[in-house]
Amino acid sequence: MAILVHVEATRRAADGDPASALDLLVDFTYFARQMADREFHAEMAWGLHHIISTLERLRDVAYVDSRDDEALESDAIHEVIERLSSDRRAYLGLDRLTFPRADMLGARQVIEMTYERNGGARPQIFSSTLSQLTTSDLPLRLFSEHAKWRDAAVIQMPWNGVNERVARIEGDWRVRWDLDPYDPVNQQPFAYREINPIERARCAAVFESVEDMSDLFELRMLANVEAVGTRHALGAIGYHIETSRFAPQIQSIRPAWIAEIEADPFNADRERGRKPPLFYFVPIRDTADRFPSAQQVGPHQLNIIMADGPNIRVLLRDDTFVMYSVGPDSAKNWADEVQNSATAPSGRDYLIWPPVMSLQRTNLVQDGQL
Known part of the structure; x- marks a missing residue:
C-alpha cells in the first residue's frame, strides 16, 4: 500500500496538482500514525518508519515544485502545516505515543x-x-x-x-x-x-x-525530527511563495506560518527552558562570515552519507535554503556533511532541506541511472 501511495502522489504532482499529492501523503502519514499506536513492536516500528519516510516525501514534493512549476499556493501550505500540527492533541501528536505492551x-x-x-x-x-x-x-x-x-x-x-x-x-x-x-x-x-x-x-x-525493541527510541526521535523539520521547511517555502524571497532567518516564518519556533529534537541545549531551533541559512547570502578571507563566496558544498547507495556531493547556491538539525552529536556543523540517522558519528548533521530524497534522485538522473 505504501508503494501505491507514493506512486499516486507522483502522478498527482506530475499532473500539476502538488497540493493534492501533499494531501494524500498527509493522509498516509495519519494512517502510519495509527499503526504506531498499535501494541506490537513490529506494528509500531512499521508506523514510525512510514511516518519518517512520508514526511520526507512531503518535503520532496514541495521541493520539486519549488524548482519547476511553482504550482503550490500558500493556502495549500497552510493547510498541510495545520494538519501536521505539533499540538499534543492534534492527530499526529507524537508526544502521545506509548511503549508497546x-x-x-x-x-x-x-x-x-x-x-x-x-x-x-x-x-x-x-x-x-x-x-x-x-x-x-x-x-x-x-x-x-x-x-x-x-x-x-x-x-x-x-x-x-x-x-x-x-x-x-x-x-x-x-x-x-x-x-x-x-x-x-x-x-x-x-x-x-x-x-x-x-x-x-x-x-x-x-x-x-x-x-x-530499543530501536523504537531511535525511530521516535527521527519521527520527531522529521515532523518538526517538515513544518518549518514548509513554513519557509510558504514565506518564499508569498514574498518571492527567502526568509532572513528561521524566526521570520512565525507567526504567519507556524505558531511557534519549535526546538530541534536532537539539540541537547535545553537548560533554563531554552528551545534551540533548527539551523537555517541561504548559501552564499549567509555564509560570507564563514570565509572572511575569500574574495568571493562560493556555493555551499554538501556531502551526503547515504545508507542505501553511493555518497553524494552537491553544490548549493542562493536559489534555495538549507535547513538542518544538529544530529546525534548535538553540534552545529553547517551541514557540510550530513547523514540522516540516529546513530550518525560526530560531525554529521541531519538534513531537512533540501530533502535528501530529492538530491539523491537528481544525482541518479545526472548519472544516467534514472
Missing part, C-alpha cells in the same frame, strides 16, 4: 505455559513451544528445532529468574520512554542489550519471544 505480555504467556510455577522449565512443553516460535517462517525445521529445545530445557533459568529478567527489561524500556532523550538514564546501555549470550540462552522463553 503486547510483546512482553506474550513473553509472560510463554513463561506461564512452559514453566512450573516457582520451578523450572517443563521439557516437553518447552521444546514444543519454542520450536514453534523459532520456525514460524521455516516449518520444515520444526522437528530438528524440537530436539534442540528439548536439550536446552535443562539449562534454563528457574521461573523466578526468568520472570526477573522480563521485569528488568520491560521496566528499563518503560522508564526510559517517558524521559527526555538526553536524560542521563537514556545515555546508559539498554538492559536488553546488556544481557550476555550465555544468560540469553538460559532465558530462551524471553529472548525467543521478544526481539530488541
Whole structure:
C-alpha cells in the first residue's frame, strides 16, 4: 500500500496538482500514525518508519515544485502545516505515543505455559513451544528445532529468574520512554542489550519471544525530527511563495506560518527552558562570515552519507535554503556533511532541506541511472 501511495502522489504532482499529492501523503502519514499506536513492536516500528519516510516525501514534493512549476499556493501550505500540527492533541501528536505492551505480555504467556510455577522449565512443553516460535517462517525445521529445545530445557533459568529478567527489561524500556532523550538514564546501555549470550540462552522463553525493541527510541526521535523539520521547511517555502524571497532567518516564518519556533529534537541545549531551533541559512547570502578571507563566496558544498547507495556531493547556491538539525552529536556543523540517522558519528548533521530524497534522485538522473 505504501508503494501505491507514493506512486499516486507522483502522478498527482506530475499532473500539476502538488497540493493534492501533499494531501494524500498527509493522509498516509495519519494512517502510519495509527499503526504506531498499535501494541506490537513490529506494528509500531512499521508506523514510525512510514511516518519518517512520508514526511520526507512531503518535503520532496514541495521541493520539486519549488524548482519547476511553482504550482503550490500558500493556502495549500497552510493547510498541510495545520494538519501536521505539533499540538499534543492534534492527530499526529507524537508526544502521545506509548511503549508497546503486547510483546512482553506474550513473553509472560510463554513463561506461564512452559514453566512450573516457582520451578523450572517443563521439557516437553518447552521444546514444543519454542520450536514453534523459532520456525514460524521455516516449518520444515520444526522437528530438528524440537530436539534442540528439548536439550536446552535443562539449562534454563528457574521461573523466578526468568520472570526477573522480563521485569528488568520491560521496566528499563518503560522508564526510559517517558524521559527526555538526553536524560542521563537514556545515555546508559539498554538492559536488553546488556544481557550476555550465555544468560540469553538460559532465558530462551524471553529472548525467543521478544526481539530488541530499543530501536523504537531511535525511530521516535527521527519521527520527531522529521515532523518538526517538515513544518518549518514548509513554513519557509510558504514565506518564499508569498514574498518571492527567502526568509532572513528561521524566526521570520512565525507567526504567519507556524505558531511557534519549535526546538530541534536532537539539540541537547535545553537548560533554563531554552528551545534551540533548527539551523537555517541561504548559501552564499549567509555564509560570507564563514570565509572572511575569500574574495568571493562560493556555493555551499554538501556531502551526503547515504545508507542505501553511493555518497553524494552537491553544490548549493542562493536559489534555495538549507535547513538542518544538529544530529546525534548535538553540534552545529553547517551541514557540510550530513547523514540522516540516529546513530550518525560526530560531525554529521541531519538534513531537512533540501530533502535528501530529492538530491539523491537528481544525482541518479545526472548519472544516467534514472
